[in-house]
Amino acid sequence: MSFYFEPVWQGMNAGGYGNCTKDVHAAVLEMDNIMADADKAKALKLRFLGAGADTNSNAGFADALSVLFYQWQSYGVDGGTGAVRDxxxxxxxDRQSGTTAPAEGWAASKGVDFVLKQWVTWPNWATAVNMNLGSNCKGPAEGSKANRTLMAHSPLKMEVDGCDLETASSDPDAISWTYQYCTQWGFFQYSNIGDHQLVSKYNDQQHQIDYCNRQFPDGKSSGLLPAIPKADETNKHFGGWTIRPSQVFWSGGQFDPWRTLSPLSDQDFAPKATFTQDIPTCAAPPTASPPSYGDHDDDDENDDEDDDAEERAQRSIVKRGTDALFSFLVPDAEHCFDFRTSVKQGAPARQLFNDALTGWLKCFKSGLNSPPTHY
Structure with missing residues (x-):
C-alpha cells in the first residue's frame, strides 16, 4: 500500500507544513543514498540512534525513520511525544537565527546536511523511535541535552535492552491486527516512491512481507500464513469498490490514509464514486451490477456449482453497484474524526447519520433476530 502516505503529504501541505515535507523528502533520499554503502550505512545508524543501531538492517532503520508518521491517522499533526507538529x-x-524555513524548505538553500543535523538533534527523536518500535536505543551522540534527559527518565518499558529495531510485537492488539492484514487485508504501509516520498525506500513491500513472517515465524509451515495476503479473495467476497449495502452511511476524513482503500478514495486507481447526502429510503436498495474488481462474473458458464452457491449466498448479504454513495467526507480530518465530538467539522456527518438512522429504524421488522427489509 505505497499510497498510505499520500494523504499525509497532502494533509501536511494543506496544513502549512509544506516546507517540512520538502525537507523530510530531501533527507530521506539522502539517507537512502548513504545506505547503499554498507560502511556508510552503519555510520548513519550510529549517528542517528547510538550504540547498537548499526546492527540493524536498512529496512529496520527505515522503520525508525517512518515513526514520524505513526500518529498521523489518529492525530494529524498533533499528538503526544513524537507528533508531526513538534x-x-x-x-x-534555525535556532541560530531564529528564522523559519521558506516554502521550499532548508535543503534547497542550506543543503541537506543541515536538515540531517536538524533531524538528529530533535529532542524527542530517540524517544519516539523507542516508544513505537519497543526498542531501547540510547539516541544520537550529537543529540541535545533534552534528548538525553528524556531517555534517562523515560517511563516507557522497553521490550529489549539494546537498539534492536526489528523485534516482533508482544502486544495482543498488535498481534491480532497484524495477523488480519497479513492474511486477508494486505494493509502494507510502505514507501511512496516518487515526488511525495516521505519514508525510506528500504521500507518496501518485501519488507512488509518479511515483517509478517517475523511476527509469525511458524505461519507458513502451519499453513495459516499465506505467502501474500489474500486481498483479492477478500474483495471478491465483500464486493470491493462496488460494494453497496443498503442502509449504510459512508463517512471518512479528507486526509485519512484509510480513505485510499475505501469507496471514498480519490486515488488515481480508484473509480471515484459520486457522493450524495440524500438519505436512501427503506424501499430503495442500491442498484445491483457486476463488481468491477477481479473476474467475478455471475453469468460465467464455467463457474462450478460450489461457486454459484457461494455467489447466491453472497448476494443475500451485499449488493454491488455503481450508484452514488450516501456519504460525507469530513474536511481537514483523519481517521475516525467523525466520531469525535471535539472535531467541529465532523458535526454534519454525525447529524446526517442521526437523521438517517431515525428513518432507517423503520426499515427493520419488529421482533428478535428479524432481518432488515433489504440486504
Whole structure:
C-alpha cells in the first residue's frame, strides 16, 4: 500500500507544513543514498540512534525513520511525544537565527546536511523511535541535552535492552491486527516512491512481507500464513469498490490514509464514486451490477456449482453497484474524526447519520433476530 502516505503529504501541505515535507523528502533520499554503502550505512545508524543501531538492517532503520508518521491517522499533526507538529517546528527552525524555513524548505538553500543535523538533534527523536518500535536505543551522540534527559527518565518499558529495531510485537492488539492484514487485508504501509516520498525506500513491500513472517515465524509451515495476503479473495467476497449495502452511511476524513482503500478514495486507481447526502429510503436498495474488481462474473458458464452457491449466498448479504454513495467526507480530518465530538467539522456527518438512522429504524421488522427489509 505505497499510497498510505499520500494523504499525509497532502494533509501536511494543506496544513502549512509544506516546507517540512520538502525537507523530510530531501533527507530521506539522502539517507537512502548513504545506505547503499554498507560502511556508510552503519555510520548513519550510529549517528542517528547510538550504540547498537548499526546492527540493524536498512529496512529496520527505515522503520525508525517512518515513526514520524505513526500518529498521523489518529492525530494529524498533533499528538503526544513524537507528533508531526513538534518535529516539523523543530526541523524548520534555525535556532541560530531564529528564522523559519521558506516554502521550499532548508535543503534547497542550506543543503541537506543541515536538515540531517536538524533531524538528529530533535529532542524527542530517540524517544519516539523507542516508544513505537519497543526498542531501547540510547539516541544520537550529537543529540541535545533534552534528548538525553528524556531517555534517562523515560517511563516507557522497553521490550529489549539494546537498539534492536526489528523485534516482533508482544502486544495482543498488535498481534491480532497484524495477523488480519497479513492474511486477508494486505494493509502494507510502505514507501511512496516518487515526488511525495516521505519514508525510506528500504521500507518496501518485501519488507512488509518479511515483517509478517517475523511476527509469525511458524505461519507458513502451519499453513495459516499465506505467502501474500489474500486481498483479492477478500474483495471478491465483500464486493470491493462496488460494494453497496443498503442502509449504510459512508463517512471518512479528507486526509485519512484509510480513505485510499475505501469507496471514498480519490486515488488515481480508484473509480471515484459520486457522493450524495440524500438519505436512501427503506424501499430503495442500491442498484445491483457486476463488481468491477477481479473476474467475478455471475453469468460465467464455467463457474462450478460450489461457486454459484457461494455467489447466491453472497448476494443475500451485499449488493454491488455503481450508484452514488450516501456519504460525507469530513474536511481537514483523519481517521475516525467523525466520531469525535471535539472535531467541529465532523458535526454534519454525525447529524446526517442521526437523521438517517431515525428513518432507517423503520426499515427493520419488529421482533428478535428479524432481518432488515433489504440486504
Amino acid at each position: 518535529f516539523c517546528d523543530w526541523i524548520s527552525t
